Amino acid sequence: MRDLWNAFMPYPDADVGHAAIGPLSGLRLAVKDLFDVAGYPTAAGNAAVLAASGIKTSTAPLVQTLLDAGACFVGKTNTDELAYSLIGGNIHFGMPINPRDPHLIPGGSSSGSAVAVAAGFADIGLGTDTSGSIRLPAAVNGLIGWRPTHGSLDDRALRPLAPSFDVPGFVTRSLEPMAALMSAVGMPAVNDPPPSILVPEDIFATIDGAVADEMIASLRSAGMPVRRTNAIASVSLSDLALAFITILQREAWESNRTLFERSPEAIAPDIAARLLSGSRLDDEEVREAGSIRELFSAEIDALLRESVVVALPTLAMNPPRRDAEPESFAAFRSACIKLLCLSGLGGCPQLAFPIVNCAGNVSLSLFGARSADRMLMNVARQLTAE
Known part of the structure; x- marks a missing residue:
């Protein structure tokens, strides 16, 4: 696969098995490089994190659930550094190209997952959403984006940014595969009257x-x-946004403090500045x-x-x-x-x-x-x- 859109991380291919039959059979799965997948490192969009990662020996439970439902893994995708932006840029691995309009940003931080789906390389893009990192790139790339109820999906073996806001999320090109996803990951059905x-x-x-x-x-x-x-x-x-950013910055600092103190030079200046803001609250x-x-x-x-x-x-x-x-x-x-x-x-x-x-x-x-x-x-x- 020639990745002209810079959607995927440039990792060597590893064999990732999936069930032959299931509700997601025939659907290709692209996974944001925040989730562990056996046979691959996890970089979180940062070169120092990549260097320290090593090859993972187990797969994040949510990813495994999708594989067990028949989804076929096609690669790990690019992300804003530490998942801490909404733009889609990355000084280490480059900005993915928006297939809908190459002149525009792809949106982030689940930039690669959205671009992989929009470019036709995947049917399901698994990402994360803290402050809009699924919904915004979905909107920019003309996709469906689902931010689930907080805490409803398994987030083990997922690198955190701000845990009280972080959720795994998905992008698809249409509603039908998204509906199948909701069922496959166990979201309860509803029979309520139309709201x-x-x-x-x-x-x-x-x-x-x-x-x-x-x-x-x-x-x-x-x-x-x-x-x-x-x-x-x-x-x-405005006050809601300020409260949100305050909590986000504190939690992002706590999640990345060790990395910042060990390798501050390995973090892009704008990301480092936001982390420092959290440290000073x-x-x-x-x-x-x-x-x-x-x-x-x-x-x-x-x-x-x-x-x-x-x-x-x-x-x-x-x-x-x-x-x-x-x-x-x-x-x-x-x-x-x-x-x-x-x-x-x-x-x-x-x-x-x-x-x-x-x-x-x-x-x-x-x-x-x-x-x-x-x-x-x-x-x-x-x-x-x-």
Whole structure:
């Protein structure tokens, strides 16, 4: 396989077996290089981590579950360094190329998994999502992206970034393989009545008005009950994003402190700066952020208890070009985190998918109660039915 898109890590091939028959038979699996796979190292997008890794002798349980369900492993994929970005760049292994628009970033940090699927090298891209690392590259590459309920999937033998937000996640080109994945990894089926869709006006007001109108028109055209609300929480999006980033930075520092102290020169300057920011946070800042998180989680639990699904734009703005200045990347990341942080703070599932009848790269997300992952799939099917 010639990887013209730089989706995969340049590792020698090793034999990774899979079941001959299963619900994922015939589907090719690309695995983000944060998960251990027997016969391969795990680099987490960092040369020093790669040098210290050695060849793994066992496979992460979640990856093994997919193999046992019949998925065929096709390689380990590129990632932003330490999974700590949303852009898709990597000074050690390069930025994957977005097959949908090679001039744009691929999004990250599950950049390689998304590009592998978008380029047709894989049917399932396994990645991780902490602050949007599945949903954002899915949106940028025109894919389906699923961030599962926090804690619902096995995360052993997965290198952490911020454990209280980290979840394994998936990208696919269409809803059907994603539905098969949800079943294969044991997400509970739902028989609830069709939920109403809630449109938060404060969130849709943050994006381009014409795009917001198209999204809402798309929701209404499916014939499902749609209602508006001023906001889904008493805390502003800016304050929620600040609380999220505070907790993320503290946990990212704790996860990578040993690497930073041993090999600071082996970490890209922008990633190192974020790690240092986490090291400098005082405990009171982190406690205050935790209190905001608890408040939001309680409010969102109460809201979603009533068979409601929240509709959100996946991205806050159009993705920048891959050759943009660092300031453009920072502005894009900051704007998008205000929307992407909500699932992390609430521990809730989110499903992102393209709106095909909208102009441009438009991705809509459904955000639901914990363990309502399959309900989001059912709603997405109704919304995208011809």
